[in-house]
Amino acid sequence: MAELAIADSFMPQYAKLEPKVRRGVDAAIAKFAEHTHAGLHLEKLNNAKDPRIRTIRIDQFWRGVVLAPDKGDVYCLLKVMPHDDAIAWAKSRKFSVNQAIGVLEVRDQVALEELSPALEKAAERSPSRLLEHVFDKDLIRLGIDEELIPLVRLLTEDAHLLALEKLLPEAQYIALLALAQGMNPQQAWEEVAKTLVVDEKPAEVDPDDLVTAMRRTPGSVVFVNGPEELRDILAHPFDTWRIFLHPVQRRVALRPSYSGPAQVTGGAGTGKTVTALHRAKFLASKGGRVLLTTFTRNLAEALEEQLALLVDDPDVRERIHVKNVDSLAYEIVGRHHRPAVAGDDVLDPLWEEAAEGTPFSPSFLSREWEQIVLAQGLESEQDYLACTRTGRGVPLGKAQRSVVWRAIQQVTDALAAEGKSTFTQLANEAADLVAGPEYDHVIIDEAQDIHTAQWRLLRRLVAEGPDDLFIVADPHQRIYDRHVSLANLGINVRGRSTKLKLNYRTTQEILTWSVPLLGLTPAQGLDDSADTLEGYRSPIHGRRPVVKGYPDQDAELDGLVEQVRAWLEADVEPSAIAVAARYVWVARKAAMRLKDEGIPAYQVPSKSPGVQVGSMHKMKGLEFRCIAVIGVDDKSMPAANAITPESEDAKAHAQDVQKERCLLFVASTRARDHLYVSYAGSPSPFLPG
Numbered sequence: 001m002a003e004l005a006i007a008d009s010f011m012p013q014y015a016k017l018e019p020k021v022r023r024g025v026d027a028a029i030a031k032f033a034e035h036t037h038a039g040l041h042l043e044k045l046n047n048a049k050d051p052r053i054r055t056i057r058i059d060q061f062w063r064g065v066v067l068a069p070d071k072g073d074v075y076c077l078l079k080v081m082p083h084d085d086a087i088a089w090a091k092s093r094k095f096s097v098n099q100a101i102g103v104l105e106v107r108d109q110v111a112l113e114e115l116s117p118a119l120e121k122a123a124e125r126s127p128s129r130l131l132e133h134v135f136d137k138d139l140i141r142l143g144i145d146e147e148l149i150p151l152v153r154l155l156t157e158d159a160h161l162l163a164l165e166k167l168l169p170e171a172q173y174i175a176l177l178a179l180a181q182g183m184n185p186q187q188a189w190e191e192v193a194k195t196l197v198v199d200e201k202p203a204e205v206d207p208d209d210l211v212t213a214m215r216r217t218p219g220s221v222v223f224v225n226g227p228e229e230l231r232d233i234l235a236h237p238f239d240t241w242r243i244f245l246h247p248v249q250r251r252v253a254l255r256p257s258y259s260g261p262a263q264v265t266g267g268a269g270t271g272k273t274v275t276a277l278h279r280a281k282f283l284a285s286k287g288g289r290v291l292l293t294t295f296t297r298n299l300a301e302a303l304e305e306q307l308a309l310l311v312d313d314p315d316v317r318e319r320i321h322v323k324n325v326d327s328l329a330y331e332i333v334g335r336h337h338r339p340a341v342a343g344d345d346v347l348d349p350l351w352e353e354a355a356e357g358t359p360f361s362p363s364f365l366s367r368e369w370e371q372i373v374l375a376q377g378l379e380s381e382q383d384y385l386a387c388t389r390t391g392r393g394v395p396l397g398k399a400q401r402s403v404v405w406r407a408i409q410q411v412t413d414a415l416a417a418e419g420k421s422t423f424t425q426l427a428n429e430a431a432d433l434v435a436g437p438e439y440d441h442v443i444i445d446e447a448q449d450i451h452t453a454q455w456r457l458l459r460r461l462v463a464e465g466p467d468d469l470f471i472v473a474d475p476h477q478r479i480y481d482r483h484v485s486l487a488n489l490g491i492n493v494r495g496r497s498t499k500l501k502l503n504y505r506t507t508q509e510i511l512t513w514s515v516p517l518l519g520l521t522p523a524q525g526l527d528d529s530a531d532t533l534e535g536y537r538s539p540i541h542g543r544r545p546v547v548k549g550y551p552d553q554d555a556e557l558d559g560l561v562e563q564v565r566a567w568l569e570a571d572v573e574p575s576a577i578a579v580a581a582r583y584v585w586v587a588r589k590a591a592m593r594l595k596d597e598g599i600p601a602y603q604v605p606s607k608s609p610g611v612q613v614g615s616m617h618k619m620k621g622l623e624f625r626c627i628a629v630i631g632v633d634d635k636s637m638p639a640a641n642a643i644t645p646e647s648e649d650a651k652a653h654a655q656d657v658q659k660e661r662c663l664l665f666v667a668s669t670r671a672r673d674h675l676y677v678s679y680a681g682s683p684s685p686f687l688p689g
């Protein structure tokens with residue numbers, strides 16, 4: 001009986017179709033699923049590079065592209081495209097089975113052949129070849145298709161190889177790149193092996209058995225079990241992360257077990273949250289009680305919504321407890337007494353008062369409290385006098401420490417007198433109150449912003465052992481003052497760390513523009529190693545970001561209204577548009593202005609169907625089709641009140657500036673399709689010149 005499979009290349013295009021066309025596609029696929037494919041008129045193509053490729057008529061203008069392997073009765077949907085594009089794509093592609101790792105691969109055979117003459121010419125002029133030090137047998141062992149070896153032998157420069165990235169199958173490109181970078185075949189194999197979905201490479205690979213190869217790539221090709229599953233897949237075209245996982249994501253999320261804490265890092269939009277969600281489902285499916293936690297409440301809400309899509313089984317869902325760390329601490333302390341939380345409105349005046357008569361600024365004192373006293377859980381002046389103040393830039397002598405301690409004491413006494421605590425204090429209190437492990441697994445998203453006190457709490461909620469902590473972080477998105485060393489907390493992720501590099505959200509154009517916003521300071525990972533964005537890339541292309549300067553804020557808001565209108569006129573749903581600003585008051589003003597112009601706008605997070613407006617901090621972890629980042633002028637970005645003067649503490653100053661850079665990076669990388677950046681007066685020094 002014929003079977004239907006869908007390749008991951010199908011869904012992004014399907015998602016973008018107009019409803020009428022999509023209905024046509026649904027009808028055609030439904031017929032497939034009912035096994036009446038014979039009547040569907042699968043068209044063979046003349047002069048196709050691969051004789052197993054077919055097209056299927058959707059309507060007058062649209063075609064589906066289908067792979068119909070010779071062996072096995074399987075039809076795999078690959079693409080849905082306008083007629084001419086579909087024919088051109090289908091004719092140019094060649095499918096093969098990677099001989100080293102046994103997975104289905106596709107390459108742009110026509111483009112490769114077209115490149116050949118130019119490579120030949122370059123090779124004639126060059127005395128050496130890029131991979132002349134590598135034997136054919138090693139290339140073959142690494143999965144390079146024999147047919148491609150003559151072309152590989154023509155390469156003379158790195159740039160030629162880089163030009164092949166989009167034309168070659170990923171695993172083959174990775175192998176060639178590793179060899180070109182000077183790795184030996186064994187090291188290159190280790191790179192290739194990272195793309196393996198299963199731990200072991202297959203014992204035997206049949207080059208003609210495309211169906212078995214498809215089954216070895218479960219994250220890239222899904223076999224549809226029946227009409228219900230098909231309907232479910234097609235009903236969520238924007239949520240393909242539920243079924244298609246990149247091999248690296250899949251290996252990380254569905255690994256049977258880690259011997260201890262595991263860590264996933266990766267730039268914005270590389271699917272870290274997706275990986276965390278799949279891990280939560282995986283562990284809960286095995287019967288474990290899972291805590292899935294993150295930084296803010298609105299991120300926890302977003303996780304709940306995504307879990308609802310991913311987990312069908314109510315028993316499994318029930319075993320996953322989603323809660324942001326602050327609420328978690330509040331809940332635990334609340335079992336003993338009702339906590340009252342002190343916000344900045346209470347704290348700011350207290351620090352102002354405490355700083356009076358001391359040589360220290362209010363922000364210096366409050367940081368000292370957060371980063372040293374609360375982080376280390378120090379409870380007495382003696383402890384504070386004896387502690388190591390790692391991470392702080394200004395050394396303090398004994399007498400100075402006493403002054404600082406008294407100032408801090410003044411604030412904590414005042415808080416205690418009002419019966420109030422900060423969330424960090426609550427985390428410390430909760431950590432002390434927890435009697436023992438409450439979960440089998442704790443999964444932490446946005447872990448780069450979790451405070452040491454919160455880590456202590458999370459650590460206590462799960463017993464040390466296999467699969468205890470699954471940590472998801474991007475140190476390039478650190479937007480709070482949290483510089484945690486996992487090692488200092490006794491959490492060791494060595495040998496259990498994976499980096500995701502492929503961005504699924506943002507276009508390459510937006511990434512190329514956004515990454516330099518981070519400046520040149522390397523980011524420090526939670527495992528104390530320097531974290532780089534090397535290899536961070538996107539396969540999606542689109543328009544370059546637009547940056548506009550205006551004489552004043554009024555004109556800037558006029559420009560914003562014009563931009564939002566243009567997006568709406570292009571049929572972007574209002575709630576897929578966001579406006580982010582450094583200051584809350586600027587965001588409020590923008591929302592009011594949009595409303596005055598008849599455009600529905602709401603403060604993030606909001607379920608209302610309007611443009612989502614909020615501070616850059618509120619945008620963390622979210623995503624939108626279009627985002628306008630406004631108010632990016634020299635006075636707001638960096639925000640003067642968020643920067644410690646260099647004269648006061650050079651280290652804190654540098655950290656503050658970096659934090660502001662990260663914030664702009666976070667806001668900019670929320671955009672899926674379009675990024676618009678504006679300022680009034682002079683641009684922020686972070687913006688490219």
Ligand SMILES: Nc1ncnc2c1ncn2[C@@H]1O[C@H](COP(=O)(O)OP(=O)(O)OP(=O)(O)O)[C@@H](O)[C@H]1O
Nearest residue numbers: 241244245246268269270271272273274504505621
């Ligand atoms: N394998 C996948 N297939 C399709 N889409 C994916 C896949 N993995 C992630 N995505 C999509 O990419 C986008 C970004 O994913 P996700 O939010 O998990 O990234 P992230 O690394 O947590 O991002 P950030 O750090 O910026 O919050 C989401 O729209 C998600 O659905």
